[in-house]
Amino acid sequence: MTTTAPLRTAPLRIAIAGLGTVGAGVIRLLATNAGIISARAGRRIEVVAVSARDRSKNRGVDISGFAWEDDMSALARRDDVDVVVELVGGSDGPALALSRAALSAGKALVTANKAMIAHHGLELAELAEANNVALKFEAAVAGGIPVIKGLREGTSANALTKVYGILNGTCNYILSTMERTGADFADVLAEAQARGFAEADPAFDIEGVDAAHKLAILSAIGFGTRVDFAGVRVCGITQVRAADIAQADALGFVIRLIGEADVEDTEDGPRLLQRVRPCLVARGHPLSAVDGPTNAVVAEGNFSGRLLFQGAGAGDGPTASAVAADLIDIARDEVGAPFSIPVAQLAALPPAEPGHRTERTYIRFMVKDRPGVLAEITAAMRDGNVSIESLIQQGRGNAAGEVMVAMVTHEGQEANVSAALTLLEGSESLTGEPLVLPILPL
Template identity: 80%
Template structure:
């Protein structure tokens, strides 16, 4: 058998400890599959004395994690520190510059700095792997990079944030409102103390930018991802969606279209949607993630599984280590960095879709007429309209409607006409409809 793959591990939180536990538990199986032993030789973390539930005594401890990248007895550095910049990014660059392969679960770092890191990896002819950065234990990066490599992908979309999915599906089950379920999610550990990145869609946007680069050969452009979170979704919206035959999910979606001049335009968007109960994503509940990829020959493919957690994420990290042990390098984003296309973002106003709209309004005569007049003037056709009774905590009521299919820009024009109206007491909620 070949010499062991020597591993340095930075970050010993739940995932880092899970990686060590997995390697120790499945040592013989991993060696058989990799063709050589996976051997952790050095580790680093902030607190040396913390009990992590694994025996760290066999490994050299480095107080300065940057030292891991300079060790002569290390072939690959695993970065599990987190954060788009700072120590994690410095370690990543140091590892690659020193000719070490790099494995990371850091989606923020890859979304913001993946191009520079990939260029360094290519220059050094070493692997840059980040399966665990998207979808936890779901092999979606490998699935897109390898499993769909014979296809021209037409669309990639899915549920990429387990916290939001847990909150929305819990609201369905209990009828509770957003704030109440968020508090419970924080208590149970499904949501961070500061959940902003999750509930505002930023975490999903990081992952979507990575998938767009892999799936479409697009140069990473996280800044171009249009992002809307779930904070404005009410229990009443969940109930109304159910009555209409839908569930609400935070959907990340990307595709490519041609401009009039034939140039590729990239759509990257994260937003809550009404999802038809017959759609595969409708049954994805709790902290689960799922990604749909549509290829021109493969058709619709569904990748689904645990989107976080020490076991699933550690599994993805170690899968990358096995690839490296087999000397499988490859371009990090499917094709060399120089061939990635700098696609301009598309303006999706011409796209045809149905929309769910919810207005919070004063309960007085003429309000419905004002809303429907704005829809008429913007060319929006209303399929159904529901006005709910007076709220118990004030004089406002909710008006919900579903539009027929039409250009997305028409809904925006209608909302522009209503902007500043004294009848509206809160910003409208706009949820596109994703059917089967």
């Protein structure tokens, strides 16, 4: 029997804007795996043109066979280009201008730009839908893990009850290194920067903004809602101390930065809860074993049950793998709605107010080493209606004369913890803001 499946000779012609490590990685991947890719895509994928800041820079890949454009927006105007691959970065500016121009010109767009998709993804998806071209951004979330595809297509038959995971490799590297070495945040951050696991300006990562970008994208696809980056409640990892990690360890937990989203039915209709915050994760939970710059996403569907997708969250190879997978999908003519359902049908849900939700919580205070402090704290907990499951006071003060008091609460309303901590605001016994870390349910 001979196959009559359509075989095409016309290659898919791409232009790449941005030749940093990821851009060079894509060029290297397309060359290294050219044979496999042609077989799977049904046609060759061919780099036609590139653009970057510095033409002469040595990137370890040969770009002499590609047309060069000094002005990257010219890539969107080339008649010999089917797909523009945007690897410039930045939520606005040249990346956004190029993306708009490419889609408007009827070219497909592949991007690894989480910030741009989190801020302008809906506009770009509408442009893509209007021009009937693909907009794909697998590489924007969780590096090489096919989690956009996993949610958009793998769990497509499910109403998801929850999506959550470890979405930032830098934070996970820092937290798991603190755990392994006992070192404090600032030291591990400096080491991570030296080893290339953290940016020179690490704020986007350690403040949780990068994870929030990714979460906003996952929520939209998972729940069929409009991307709402502004609605993500974000808390980073800068307040987590080595002593918190040691304390969590003694209680059977690790600390991970978790992004989580769900849709809550309220009397006023459904609301979308999205938040990024460090959590205590019990050792039995699959996310507790995720170490180093690894990412992992859990999706819980009403029929599929709990699914876990795990892998490298960044790096040129994994990111290039995701970019090229998108290109193969496009070569295969898979041009569906970028957010799984057309933008016009995505629900605009107001952000949920989580105060009435219940959880167990780890609360850590740094306090002055003097009589009456414990009584003051526990009285506030009582008055806030927070039930304490266990409480540990460190035996001796640190160099600053501070003592650490850490407690785990019974399951109770989040608002109660906030109320109790409000009662302690301005207390002279406390030497700083208390740290509140929820305990992720198993």
